[in-house]
Amino acid sequence: MSAGSSAAEVHHVPSGTSTDDGAISNDEVPQQEVQGSKLKRIDSLDLESSKCHQNNHHGSMNGAPWSVILHLAFQSIGVVYGDIGTSPLYVFASTFPDGVKNTEDILGVLSLILYTLTLIPLLKYVLIVLHANDNGQGGTFAMYSLICRYARVGLIPSQEAADQDVSNFQLELPSSTSRRASRLKSKLENSRIAKLLLLLTAMLGTSMVIGDGVLTPCISVISAVGGIKLQTDSMTEGKIVWISVAILVFLFAFQRFGTDKVGYTFAPIIAIWFLSIGSIGIYNFFKHDPGVIKALNPKYIIDYFRRNKKNAWVSLGGVVLAITGTEALFADVGHFSVRSIQISMCTVTYPALVLAYTGQASYLRKHHSDEEVAYTFYKSIPHHIYWPMFVIAILAAIIASQAMISGTFSIIQQSLSLGCFPRVKVVHTSTKYEGQVYIPEINYLLMLACVIVTIGFRTTAKIGNAYGIAVVFVMTLTSSFMVLIMIMIWKTNIFLVIPYVLVIGSVELLYLSSVLYKFDQGGYLPLAFALVLMFIMFVWNDVYQKKYCFELEHKVSPDKVKDVVLRANSHRMPGLALFYSELVQGIPPIFEHYLANVPALHSILVFVSIKTLPISKVPVEERFLFRRAQPNDLNVFRCVVRYGYTDVHNEKEPFDGLLVERLKRFIMEDYMFSRDNNQELLDKYNQVDDGAIQVESTKYPTAVERDMELVDNAWHAGVVHLLGEHDVVAAKGASTGKRFMIDYAYNFLKRNVRQSNKVFDVPHKRMLKVGMTYEL
Known part of the structure; x- marks a missing residue:
């Protein structure tokens, strides 16, 4: 992406007076008006006029050509459905542990x-x-960010009114609003407790999905490898465990090649798997007992509960394993698209699973000894194809883990970008498809956790107890968010919301009550894992907010900026200094600290704040927001650079080069917007096709020429990246809990995560760190 290749506009804020922080609340936002040829001046960085001509929903590939959608549908078979596709390996064995x-x-x-297959994976998901995705991104945090866009319930402190103007951020609300939606929105916005609960729910859901990503590889691989015991007595439980560990290590080592290559490698295998289990299901159905077709009558469910009572309720913990991996449908939608997943689910996955379970039930009606039930899948396979199916089952089990691993990467990327996860490296693995990412640190930790769980639990029965809790918990939390979205955002008729809650909600709560019954038999594992992850996420997010609020309270006022810069004017050196800070509503206190120790400034100083919006992608033409400190001859600018949570920060075009080009465009626009009669000049400027900066001496005053030349000279003299590094400590007199959270928990995390220069991809040779300690 070259700096001059885009003809789109740079967001402009005219120079002038403003409040100290430059912030104006949403209720006080004035509208930009054009009266004849006169443009009204607006004096805030937070009030940018968005000039994007269309609403580009990046990240969602549903509008792609059918050839692309079908390619993605094929890929999704190998990435999304491995988990739910291998459930026939262990569902009947887990449901009937005593025969x-x-x-x-x-x-x-x-x-x-x-x-259950029809209601949850097919109907609900x-x-x-x-359809509740956030510009193509799915998962718990995507739903949370979607709710945050429609109501001011987010606890992210760097929100601005200008963010609402990004084209991807614009909301296509119906013309008539619902009083019910307004009441719900108002209650959420006015309740601090509700906001905190929403954030904690999103964190819990994310933690459970990550826990799911740990348990899926364990149970799938052990179930598949365990089938070999039917053919040889020399295969002990210990050997099965270590073979499973070796397979898991290989699987996680393969992740670095990316979802694109993994999908095309695995898709043919999973396609063969679905074809095989569907065909075997048809074979068993006609050979053993076609009468199982009677199971379509829900009366048999009622009879089952009448006969077995409590045991039937407990057995639901085995039945729910038939829908494991369903959350991957949603979490992985960012890797593919809604339409591609719908196509692959309805045409391949759902029919194959229905045939597989029907065939196994037909077999069990004629062969229901304890051994037959314990190894239902392998026993129901025709003998002459046992070994080919064993190999395919092993491969399918390996691939089954891919769905939740890919989903885990996606949701961690989202939570990271929303300030709810410690900094990790995110690698975008595909140049063709957005949203396909790989996180090395998380991949390593997932592998380590899988190996520990496999060695510690050893059997599918114990892992299955833990697995069920993780699966149903996430589904229940998703349904809770779904109700909010239906009422507040979609404005769904209440007579459609009520059946959703009664049917889907009741089924999931029933399953949740059943899996919780086995809490002491392994079910504690995902909850313990989730609590640890939630603690990490909460500590990081809470201290991040406190640190940001501290900077906001102690920011440098415009008058003080003028004083300190004027004092340093005699020590201005040639060059461009980019001063990075998380603060987007002003100039951070670390600037004054820097000048107190280094009383010299570069000829051009730009305060850069890189922030992530709770949307998937921000168009490049809407990425940079500029403002100029007064008076103009200070040559001090503020710049907020906005990214979506799937945007790549270190693009091919050097960041500083792109920023300089946009800065020069801003200087030119600043002049045009500040004049009383400028419509003709503005129209001529907007007709520049190549987006290049053109200064005509007959049109622009000497001041603009001078500023443009000064920026060019500073750019050629060299760029220095000043990185603000903040140590945080609890203030004197703080409570024990606060001291533990800040001094120990947060600082421990901060020391062991990626540092700011790696996150922003700042060149080491041109980087200078400026440190300061904040007492929170």
């Missing part, structure tokens, strides 16, 4: 499986929840 006591129970369980 089948009554053959009619098989019909009841089959009916439960079929209706594929037809409803997938």
Whole structure:
């Protein structure tokens, strides 16, 4: 992306007076008016007029050509459905751990499986929840960020009114508003507790999905490898565990090649897997007992509960394993698209699973000894194709882990960009498709956790107890967010919301109550794991907010900026200094600290704040917001650089080169917007096709020429990146809990995560760190 290749506009803020922080609340935002040829002046960095001509929904590939959608649908088979696709390996064994006591129970369980598959993965996720994505991104944090855009419920302190003007941020609300939606929005916005609960719910959901990403590889691989015990007595439990560990290590080592290559490598294998289990299901259905078709009648579910009572309720913990990996449909939508996932689910995955479970039930109706039930999948395979199916099952189990691993990368990237996760390296692995990412640190930690769980739990029964809790918890939290979105954003008729809550909500709560019953049998693992992750996320987010508020309270006022710069005017050196700070509403206190120790300034000083909006992508032409400190001859500018949570920060074009080009455009626009009669000049400027900076001496005053030349000279003299590094400590007299959170927990995390220069990709040879300690 070359600096001069875009003809789109730079956001402009005319110079003038403003409040100290330059911030204006949403309720006080004046509108820019054009009266004849006269443009009204607006004096705030927070009030930018967005000039993007269309609403580009980046990240969502649903408008792509059908060839691209079908390619993505094929890829999604290998990435998204491995988990739910390998559930037939262990569902009946987990549902009947003590064997089948009554053959009619098989019909009841089959009916439960079929209706659960239809209600949750197909109806809830594929037809409803997938549409609640945030500009193509899915997962718990995507739903949270979507809610934050429609209501001021976010706890991110760097929000600005100008962010609402980004084209991807604009909301396509219906013309008539719903009083119910308004009441709900008002209650959420006016309740600090509600805002905190929403954030904690998003953190809990994210933590559970990460826990799911740990348990999925363990149970899938052990289930597949365990089938070899039927063919050889020499295969002990210990050997199965270590073979599984070796397979898991190989799987995580393969992640660095990216979702694009992984998808094309795995998709043919999973496609063969679905074809195989569907075909075997048809074979078993006609050979053993076609009468299982009666399971379509939900009456058999009622009979099953009447016969078994509490045992039937407990067995739901096994049935729910049939829908494991469903959350990956939503979490991985950013890797693909809504339409591609809908196509692959409805045409391949759902039919194959229905046939597989129906065939296994037919087999069990005729062969229901304890061993037959424990190894239902392998026992139901025709003997002459056992070994080919064993190999395919191993491969499918390896791939099953891919769905939740990819989903884990996606949601961690989102939570990281929203300030709710410690800094880690995010690698974008595909140049063709947005949203496909790989996080090395998380990949390593997931691998380590999988190996520990596999060695510690050893059997699918114990892992299954933990697995069920992680799966159903995430589904329940997703449904909670879904109700808010339906009422407040979609403004769905209440008579459609109520059936959703009664049907989907009741089913998920019933399953949740069942899996919690086995809390002491391994179910504690995902909850303990989630609590640790939530603690890390909460500590990072809470101290980040406190640190930001401290900077906001102690920022340097415009008058003080003028004084300190004028004092240093005799020590201005040639060059451009980019001073990085997280503060977007003013000039950070570390600037004054810097001048007190180094009383010299570069000829051009730009305070750069890099922030992430809770949307997936910000167009480049809307990325830079500038403002000029007064008076103009100070040559001090503020710049907010806005990214979406899927944008790549270190693009091919050097960041400082792109910033300089946009700065020169701003200087030119600043002059045009500050004149009383400038419409003709503005129209001529907007007709420049190549976006290049052109200064005509007959049109522009000497001051503009001088400023443009000064920027060019500073750029050629050299760029210095001044990086603000803040140590934080608890203030004197702080409570024990606050001291622990700041002095120990946060600082421990800060020392062990990626440093700011790596996150911003600042060149080491031109970087200078400026440190300061904040007492919070």
